[in-house]
Amino acid sequence: MDKRSNQILNQLLKEGELELKEASKQYQVSERIIRRKIKELNDELRANGLALIDINSEGVLRLEDRGEDLREQFRQFIKENNFYTYHLSKNERKTILAMLLLNADEYVTAAWISEYVSTSRNTIISDLNDLKDWFQKNNMNLISQVQKGYVVHASEGDIRSGMLKLLELNLDEEKYGMMGAYHAFGHLLLKEIQYQGCYEQIQRILKEEETRHDCFLSDFSFSVAVYELVILVNRIKKGKTLEHERQKEWGSTVQSSKYPLSRAVLDRLGREFSFQVPEAEVENFVFCLRRKSYLKSGTNNVDQLVIPVLIGEVIYRITSRFQINFYLDFALYDLLVDHMKSAIYRMASGEVLENPFRSEIEKGYPEVFSVVEECLRPLEDYLEVKVPRDEVSFLVMYIASMLERDKLERMKEQRVPAVLVCAMGRGTVQLMLAKLKQLEDVIHVTDVRSAHELKDMEQIKDQLVITTVPFQEGELPNLLMVTPMLEQDDLYRIRRKATKLRENWSDIPEESRRDEIGNNIGSETKAERNFLAEMLSADRIEINREARDWEEGVRAAGQLLYDSGAVSYEYIDAMVENIRVNGSYVVIYPGIAIPHAEQEKGAIREAASLVRLKTPVVFGNSENDPVSYIIGLSILNSNSINCAIYNLVRMFGQEEAKRQMEAQETPEELINTIRRLEHQYC
Known part of the structure; x- marks a missing residue:
């Protein structure tokens, strides 16, 4: 299952049926892709004994009727998804990694994360490098240490703010405990903060205390409050509490009308989950409650933060309608909020900001315009004013740009x-x-x-x-x-x-999930994927070798393979003959040649040799000559050698890595350096 097939399944559970043409238009993919998604999803449903999705001759999708407990069956099916059964998109994966790192108690290695989320180590390292900038922009530092891994350094308040924003921007609009429970990505994101076993209890306690205090949150604010409490419970159970120093930021909270509700909710959570509740946590939750919107409140005071909450709700409803995900893009979300605040200020002061592109926007994005107008109504009702169409068109420009961005991201993937x-x-x-x-x-x-x-x-x-x-x-x-x-x-x-x-092409498979090239040619297990250092040994490395020409260098590399029993003597001649017949294609990168021959020519076992020449030689490759490193390869498994070659190119593409290899004076030093560099760069 992936995001697209999960969305289709959710829509069928909610509406009962879905036209193929409408699905194609809604998800901006071809009907062929929708059919393929349904086929793949049906394979999973069949394996789990669940109702299948049928596509009739008129192109209408329906779920087979399997009784009254159909929804509960699918709820359990979604909750059982993990990183092996749910295929994360690039943005989903980065969001999961951000939450994982925020919640980690100690250093975690790239290798561990790779195994945990079922993604290649190279991909994880690339994601982590991207996340360093994201953490920095959000007042946090992602620290990496050799042999230890990665850990986030930040205040407890900033860590919780980051967690909450990840949940706010990425969970379904509807309450997670209801229809939202059918969203696999949301389930996996919440799972990183151990929501199972506490989510339902927190919902129940908050609802009961709302009734007891005659103070009722709006649906949107209720959901956010539950997320905040899930984070609070998770962090306190881990021994991570807020400091009293933050009290200065909150002002007088004990006198707040929301203090009794906060105190009651947290006291009950403390008893429910067996932990002491510091006063700082109660005061912080008062601050959280003061930022919410209410259907009914025991106080006549109008909270000055209601408008920002309503703005957030409007944005959330718009992006949910178009299935736009912010993932880690807090800045874009905040930019939209700021723009809407400015628009409200202009409306209150009677200003009108004309948009010179309004007519083009209305014609180019009529559906977006209509949805934005619809989603603005709760804010208009509260303000008792109609949002001018010029202001609406500015918001449409933001949303249209997000849609185009998502389209571009999908195309990149x-x-x-x-x-x-x-x-x-x-x-x-x-x-x-x-x-x-x-x-x-x-x-x-x-x-x-x-x-x-x-x-x-x-x-x-x-x-x-x-x-x-x-x-x-x-x-x-x-x-x-x-x-x-x-x-x-x-x-x-x-x-x-x-x-x-x-x-x-509109029917290219939407996301290619493999991190290694190919299906049959790249589906090797981890045990089969050989690193270059694993194929080398000190007795198959020669440093500062003299060679008159390329042939003498190749024979030197072949001799090392032969002396260690990796190839027969005929294999050395075959390495040379291969270059004479097929040319200098073995010079795969500036300064590197990897001569080899076919297995049938005398390869006995898989191995590599390395000759570092004292004086570079020319192979006849105008782009990559002259060659200083000749790496002889004995190939048995056509899959496993791919990893070693790829790592070799990655290492030699780094100037610092090349300098470190050049500095080594013994075979033992060189092989240890290669081993370390492979883990660092590959």
Whole structure:
């Protein structure tokens, strides 16, 4: 299950049926993708013994009738989802990571997070680097230490504010305990703060105390108050409490009309979950309650914070209608709030701010205009004034820009499926796959074929075909001829072709979930994924070797493999012959060559050797010559070698990593440095 299929399921549970055409329009994907999502979802539902989704001949989606407990069955199904069964989008994953780090008691490593969320370590490290900026913008620091991992340094108040904002901006508009419970991402986000086992009790206690104190929150404010209390319970149980110093910020809270309600709720929570409630926590929750809107309150005082709350509610309803997610974008949310505050000030003072683009906006985004006007009515009722259409059009511009941003983000996450056609052996294929890693943001290699295997042309006609083998003109519609070496010009042409296809195709799979390239070619287990350091040993490393030319350097690397029993002697000759016949494609990066031969030529076991030349040699590769590092490879498993090659390119792409490798004077020092650098950069 993923976000899209979860949304479809929610809509069916809520409305009973959904037209395929309407779903395609609503979710801005092709009908083909909707059908594929339904098929994938039905496979999961069938495996769990649940009602299936039917699409009739008229294109109407309906859930099979399975009795009165249908909703409860699906509620349990959603709650059982985890990071292995629910496929997180990029933004969802980053949001989960932010909440995980905010709630962590100690350092957590990238390797642990990778295992926890079922995502590659490289992806997690990239996400964590992005999150450092996000934490900094929100008064927090994400600290990383070698061998220890990552931890957030911030005040308890800022940590709780961050947690609350993540919940406010990313949970469903409706109460989580009701329809919202059918949202897998919301469930997983709340699960990071251990909501299960306390959420229902907190809801019950707050409702009862509302009645007892004759003070009733609006639905939106009630939901936010419950989130705040879930966070409070979770943090106090972990021994994380607020300091009394914050009392200065809150002002006189004991005299507040909300103090009795706060005191009663927290006293009951303390008894329910067996913890002492510090006075600072009671005072802080008074401050939280003063920021809420109420349907009925025991006081006649009009809270000056009602308008900001109503503004937040308006924005939330608009973005929910269009299924726009803020995820970590607190700044954009705050920008919208500030704009609406300014608009209210202008309305109160009788000013009119004309929008010169109003007519174009009304024509270009009629649906958005209509929804914004509808969602503004509660605010208009409170203010007893009609929001001018010019002001509405400014808000529409914000929402339209968010819709366009989401569209662009979705397009970035869509990767064009591609088939690699190669007439050469598996060693060459793995080198090509390693280089294609540079394009994994735009393409997803689904298969590797030889030319004579392409009998089922119909199955691949919708994919990009990257081939070293010539085809007749028009035989395949999306064909791109490349060289086995995949020069920079080849990579540029592939990116340009894939980008154009991505813009034109509406039925590319919405999100490609794999972090490794390919299905069959990249689905190796962690045990099969070899790091370069694991394939090397000190006895297969030679430093400052003299070589007259490329052949002597290659033979030196082959000899190291032979001496350790990794290959037969014939394999050394095959390494040299491979370069003579197929050219210098083994020079995969400036200064690096990875000579190899086919398994049948004498590979006995998987291994690598490394020769660092005293004087660089020329292989005949104009782009990447001269070569200082020759890494001989003995290839058995065509999958596992891909990781080692990819890591090699990543390391040599870092100037600091190259300097550190150059500084090592013994094989033992060099292999230890490579091992450390692989974990640092890869």
